[in-house]
Amino acid sequence: MLAERIKTIPPSPTLTINAKAKTMRASGIDVFSLAAGELDFDTPQYIKEAAIQAVKDGFTKYTPVDGILELKEAVCKFIETEYKLNYSPQETIICCGGKHALYNLFQVILNPGDEVIIPAPYWVSYPPMVMLAGGKPIIVDTEEKDGFKLRPEVLKKHLGPWTKAIILNSPSNPTGSVYTKKELEALAEILVDKPIWIISDDVYHKILLKENIKWTSIATLSPELKKKTLIVNAVSKTYSMTGWRIGFLIGPQDIIKATTRLQSQSTSNPSSIAQKAALAALNGPQEFILQWIKALKERVKYLSSFLKTIPGVTCFEPEAAFYAFPNFSSYFSPKIPNSLKLAEYLLEEAKVAVVPGIAFGKEGFIRLSFATSLEVIEESLNRIKTAMEKLR
């Protein structure tokens, strides 16, 4: 008796794999996980204190649907600092995580049959979210040799009368690649005069792992592009606050107003306590992020050089975020014909949880998260290498 709409929606594969690894661990099996989508660092103490204070102060009731003004102002300031763009609180809404901001957005902009261009590999939730809003995901494949970035001539081929939006996720989950300003300019040249929204999912924009990598948002390239870009960001990844569920949507006022109406009939405001915590996060000291990045740089360096020692594996070196997306397709055989089977094999044989590339719309690859300690990364990679040797 389920609605048609939900029947085609798969559960989030990343959450499923993590759950399976946890169950194995609970039954006493020594499972390691490189499947995490969140940093292993604790939420900083000053952020927790702000939440505790909010509770003590009785800040535990409904807030305005679109979030408290102080937080919306802090988000505007954050965007001004990070993007060098000016927005007003009326152009900002606080949602229950970046995921919720994106979900809302598709509900607000899509009519049945509207197409959304999603470069693959993509973050797992984009296609189901588009489908839940009645839209049609147009998956556009990208190449490892291009750093998994969309080429302008490929974009052109997929634009049509039904195209309503395109998603750009830089830095990318699952590849850790970042679009250069020049690459964005080339895409922008094609998009600027089309009646298309550009959704810029920037939740990893602060986590840059290479000295020469500069992050640019397409919204900053011209006032015309700013008008057609809908920015999604969150405190989840940058401040290690995934459980607090605070994200933001920034864009033209009519979109924000419509999103507020939708939110008023669905979740209402995000948690009042988490909003106070997010406010502290944005306004407080930011130095700890540099420490985290230092640790992530060490991990990515280790992981990248280890992968080179596994025969037949290639890997685009992650520039940002906390994921690597190596190509294991040379190991495919009738016994292990795809990335899902490979992930199952690694969980059973090596007792290491990884996410299969197909979950991100790209066969032949697996996603390895390095949002975990160096010790866990070392042991997991050794186990993976041993398991792969058995397949040769």
Ligand SMILES: Cc1ncc(COP(=O)(O)O)c(C=O)c1O
């Ligand atoms: C690319 C991308 N966008 C958005 C999100 C959503 O983040 P959250 O809802 O935790 O803020 C994630 C989380 O994994 C992500 O990887």
